[in-house]
Amino acid sequence: MKQFFTFVRKEFYHVFRDRKTLLLLFGLPITQIILFGFALTNEIKNAKIVVADYAKDVASQQIINKIEASKYFDIDRSLMSHEQLEAAFREGKIKMAVVFPENFNEDLVHLNKAQIQVIADAADINTATTLTGYVTNIINDYQTQMKNSQAMPMRIVPEVRMYYNPQLRGEHTFIPGMMAMIMMLVCVMMTAISIVREKELGTMEVLLVSPFKPFMVILSKFVPYLIISMVNITSILLLSWFFLDLPVKGNILLFYLESLLFIITSLSLGLLISIKSESQQTAMFVSLMATMLPTMLLSGFMFPIENMPIPLQVISNAVPSKWFYVIVRSVMIKGAGFSAIWKETLILFGMTVFLLVVSLRNFKIRLA
Amino acid sequence: MGAVRLNHITKTYNNKSVVAVDDVSFEVQPGELFGLIGPDGAGKTSIFRMLTTLLLPDTGEATVDGYDIVKDYKMIRSRVGYMPGKFSLYQDLTVEENLRFFATVFDTTIEANYELIKDIYIQIEPFKERRAGKLSGGMKQKLALSCALIHKPTVLFLDEPTTGVDAVSRKEFWDMLKRLKMQGITVLVSTPYMDEATLCDRIALIQSGKILSIDTPRAIVNAYGEQIYALRASNMYRLLNDLRASEYVKSCYAFGEYLHTTLKQDNETTRNELMMQLRSRQHEQLEMKPTEAGIEDCFIKLLVQPV
Numbered sequence: 001m002k003q004f005f006t007f008v009r010k011e012f013y014h015v016f017r018d019r020k021t022l023l024l025l026f027g028l029p030i031t032q033i034i035l036f037g038f039a040l041t042n043e044i045k046n047a048k049i050v051v052a053d054y055a056k057d058v059a060s061q062q063i064i065n066k067i068e069a070s071k072y073f074d075i076d077r078s079l080m081s082h083e084q085l086e087a088a089f090r091e092g093k094i095k096m097a098v099v100f101p102e103n104f105n106e107d108l109v110h111l112n113k114a115q116i117q118v119i120a121d122a123a124d125i126n127t128a129t130t131l132t133g134y135v136t137n138i139i140n141d142y143q144t145q146m147k148n149s150q151a152m153p154m155r156i157v158p159e160v161r162m163y164y165n166p167q168l169r170g171e172h173t174f175i176p177g178m179m180a181m182i183m184m185l186v187c188v189m190m191t192a193i194s195i196v197r198e199k200e201l202g203t204m205e206v207l208l209v210s211p212f213k214p215f216m217v218i219l220s221k222f223v224p225y226l227i228i229s230m231v232n233i234t235s236i237l238l239l240s241w242f243f244l245d246l247p248v249k250g251n252i253l254l255f256y257l258e259s260l261l262f263i264i265t266s267l268s269l270g271l272l273i274s275i276k277s278e279s280q281q282t283a284m285f286v287s288l289m290a291t292m293l294p295t296m297l298l299s300g301f302m303f304p305i306e307n308m309p310i311p312l313q314v315i316s317n318a319v320p321s322k323w324f325y326v327i328v329r330s331v332m333i334k335g336a337g338f339s340a341i342w343k344e345t346l347i348l349f350g351m352t353v354f355l356l357v358v359s360l361r362n363f364k365i366r367l368a
Numbered sequence: 369m370g371a372v373r374l375n376h377i378t379k380t381y382n383n384k385s386v387v388a389v390d391d392v393s394f395e396v397q398p399g400e401l402f403g404l405i406g407p408d409g410a411g412k413t414s415i416f417r418m419l420t421t422l423l424l425p426d427t428g429e430a431t432v433d434g435y436d437i438v439k440d441y442k443m444i445r446s447r448v449g450y451m452p453g454k455f456s457l458y459q460d461l462t463v464e465e466n467l468r469f470f471a472t473v474f475d476t477t478i479e480a481n482y483e484l485i486k487d488i489y490i491q492i493e494p495f496k497e498r499r500a501g502k503l504s505g506g507m508k509q510k511l512a513l514s515c516a517l518i519h520k521p522t523v524l525f526l527d528e529p530t531t532g533v534d535a536v537s538r539k540e541f542w543d544m545l546k547r548l549k550m551q552g553i554t555v556l557v558s559t560p561y562m563d564e565a566t567l568c569d570r571i572a573l574i575q576s577g578k579i580l581s582i583d584t585p586r587a588i589v590n591a592y593g594e595q596i597y598a599l600r601a602s603n604m605y606r607l608l609n610d611l612r613a614s615e616y617v618k619s620c621y622a623f624g625e626y627l628h629t630t631l632k633q634d635n636e637t638t639r640n641e642l643m644m645q646l647r648s649r650q651h652e653q654l655e656m657k658p659t660e661a662g663i664e665d666c667f668i669k670l671l672v673q674p675v
Contacts, residue, residue: 006472010461017460202456206515209420211446212473365441367422 003212007220014194015224025190029182029232033175033239046074047131049096050088053077055104059114066138067098072131089121096120096131108146175240176328177301180321182236183229183259184266184295189287190225191270196283199274205367214365222267229263230256249335258331258341261348262324266291268355269320275362295321323347370395370431371523371554372402372419377428379414379577384426388414390577391428396556396570401549403568404558405663411577412558413453416527419556420450433522446474449521451512453528453558459501463492463511466500467518474519484551485514488544506537513544517553524548526557530564542567562664573667580670585663592661592669594618595634598626601651610649616642621668628665 015021051067053060068075080088080097088094099117101107107114118135120128195218198204207217233256240246248255269290277283296302298316305316316322323344330336330344338345372395379389389411396402404412417423419432421441429436435443457466467489471478482489492510495503500511509529516524526545530538542564545555549569557568565571566585573580573588581588601607604627611620611629616638620629631638639656646654 003472003475006469010458010465010469013461013465014458201459202452202454203458205422205452206450206456206470207473208422209445209448209450210470210473211442211475366424367417 004216004220007212007216008223011194011220011224015228021190025186025228026232026235028186029178029236030239032178032182033236034243045071047072047095047127048074048076048093049098049131050076050078050080050085050094052080052085052097052099054079054102055100057103057105059105059108060100063100063116063139063142066142067135070134070138072134085119089119092121094121095127096135098135174301175236175244175246176325176332177295177299179233179236179259179328180262180299180301180324181292181295182232183263183324184269184291184321185287186232187225187229187263187266188270188273188291189284190228191221191267192273192277192283192287193280194221194225195271195274196277196280199278200280208365208367214363215360218271218359218363221271222264225267225270226260226263229266230259233259246332248332250331250337254338255328255331258324258327258345258348261345261352262320262327265320265324265348265352265355268352268359271359272355272362275359275364291321294319298322299325301325320348320351323351371398371400372396372430372432372556374415374419374430375428377415377418377425377430379411379418379423379425387577389418389425392574392577392579393428394572394579394582396554398554399549399552401545401555401557401567401569403565403571404556404574405560405562405565405571405667406558406574407560409576410574412574413527414577415574416450416525416556416558420448420525421445447522449516449519449524451516451524451526451529453531455508455512457500457508457512457515460499462497462499463503464496466511467514470515471518476519478518481518481520484520485517487547488517489514491540506533506540509533509537509541510544513541517548521553523554523556526555528558528560530559530561538564562662562667565663571663573663573670575667575671581666588663588666589661592666594630594661596659596661596665597629597631597639597656598623598659599629600626600653600655601646602653603651606649607646607651607654610646610651614642614645616645619669619672621665623662623664626659628659 015025049067051064053064064075064077067073076094085094085097085099089097097117097119099119101115101117104114104116116139118132120132122128198207198217204217208214237248241248270287273283273286273290277286294316298305298312298319299321300316305313305322308316327341327344327348330341334340374393374395377389377392378387380387392411392415404415406412414423418425419430419437421437421444424438429438431437432444433447435447437444458469461469467478471481478485488510492503492507492514495507500508503511513526513529516526530541533541538561545557546567548555559565568585570582570584571588572582581591583591599607599611604622608620608622608627611617611627616631616633618630618632620627622628631642643654643656
């Protein structure tokens with residue numbers, strides 16, 4: 001046991017004496033959160049839109065007022081013809097146009113049905129969806145109000161409500177995604193590199209010719225990165241709580257336990273990579289390929305998995321961060337309990353066991 | 369029973385296309401300082417790695433301290449000390465941290481075996497707060513030796529410990545090895561430096577995975593069997609060519625500032641005729657004197673005409 005602690009202490013020396021690694025380990029999560037939390041939101045503020053009100057009646061005015069009141073739009077009220085609108089879109093002057101036809105209120109009152117034309121610049125598909133989302137929300141909101149106040153006859157209103165994220169806040173998807181990515185990156189890459197470094201420097205050779213069990217070498221590599229990852233998780237949580245106003249809604253203990261599981265999954269993946277690679281460069285490259293890309297593309301945090309072709313959907317199941325992303329979203333944002341995420345937990349657990357078994361079977365007690 | 373015993377050991381790499389160690393057998397007695405002498409790529413490191421259980425031999429068997437290198441690898445790992453050819457300590461740990469770490473890994477403490485490493489460690493102790501990566505070559509080797517010795521191994525394997533070390537440190541290093549021998553530790557050391565061979569009790573000359581000769585350095589030198597003449601002149605390169613072209617000369621190799629030459633028929637007449645021949649070719653400051661054979665002479669002779 002004393003040997004083990006000495007080994008762990010040695011690992012900490014390695015981490016703390018290498019300024020660059022240290023900066024990467026603790027700086028990366030903070031920079032990422034700040035970047036993604038503040039700078040790179042998919043939220044759109046003050047988008048230039050045109051409202052062409054051909055109706056000029058009560059209902060249209062009320063809706064326009066509502067749109068104007070929101071901080072998302074910068075409204076230009078002008079009666080543009082369709083040709084003019086098209087020109088404005090082409091020149092990139094406006095992002096969206098809302099057109100009220102004549103007799104808007106009349107139609108609404110008499111026919112119980114009226115139309116608003118919403119045109120968005122879909123060249124920028126993200127902005128377009130977001131903006132139309134905002135407007136549809138505002139219109140729906142207005143309809144609900146009308147229903148209550150005027151006792152209008154029952155009619156089917158498509159109720160589009162944005163669950164958990166009514167304002168479509170970017171942080172709600174980014175924080176869980178970033179968490180998964182940072183944990184993976186730190187754990188996989190750091191473990192892989194630190195084990196391969198011992199091989200490359202030749203210290204592994206000396207360690208093998210000692211009574212110290214090879215497996216203990218691995219285990220003592222896990223401990224420092226596990227602790228560092230826990231610190232990182234905490235700093236991410238604190239950042240998102242204080243700066244992004246996004247506390248953990250669910251059970252914090254459950255959250256930490258799930259994170260611990262995911263960290264161990266990542267460490268095992270790092271171990272497997274380290275066993276298979278001979279140089280630090282290879283280890284780093286493979287780690288990046290195995291963590292960054294799949295986490296960005298296939299975990300569902302940047303691109304919805306449901307929209308992907310079937311083969312990609314199947315592949316995405318093998319990405320551990322996908323499951324952790326679901327878990328974090330459930331526990332942190334929705335406040336769900338264990339019963340909602342037991343399936344994901346089980347999958348992560350299975351992956352960990354699999355990775356560990358494969359690693360241990362391939363672990364070399366000799367040089368070749 | 370020998371402390372180390374190899375029995376027809378063969379080791380190949382790359383699907384048997386490269387033979388690194390070719391049917392090698394030898395025995396090292398307990399308490400012996402045994403040297404593996406040979407150029408780079410001769411197979412020294414492969415032999416060391418097999419004996420330290422890091423590599424498996426293709427065929428043959430070997431024991432260290434009576435334990436089989438394949439079956440009893442765990443026993444061997446806790447008994448031997450190993451210092452690889454490449455500096456293999458943690459560069460970002462200080463001298464003392466490195467030593468303490470390896471002491472703990474071997475389940476002992478610096479204090480428990482301080483006597484054993486005292487002579488060596490005392491020289492690097494003033495720098496014990498310094499990171500190992502910042503040490504000079506000689507000090508690195510002393511630290512590595514201290515780390516390999518800290519658990520009082522029964523057999524010590526040193527793979528080219530003096531490569532890249534200055535002359536003074538090399539001498540100090542060999543003095544240390546002599547002292548270890550007195551403590552009863554069996555030492556196997558490999559080196560590409562022929563001049564270090566004479567410092568060993570017994571040596572094995574090795575080339576291309578094959579043992580050329582095993583004996584005490586004295587006996588190997590005595591077995592040379594011919595008189596060597598050291599020749600010198602102002603233009604060494606011309607002298608070498610002329611000697612090699614001469615009908616009296618059997619072999620001629622450059623050795624430092626002299627040319628070591630053996631004659632086909634060694635007698636007064638041929639020696640004089642050779643000198644006359646050389647003088648006729650206008651060699652200036654010509655000098656010829658008999659000299660003793662060194663290990664390197666033996667090595668070259670063995671290479672040219674294998675046993």
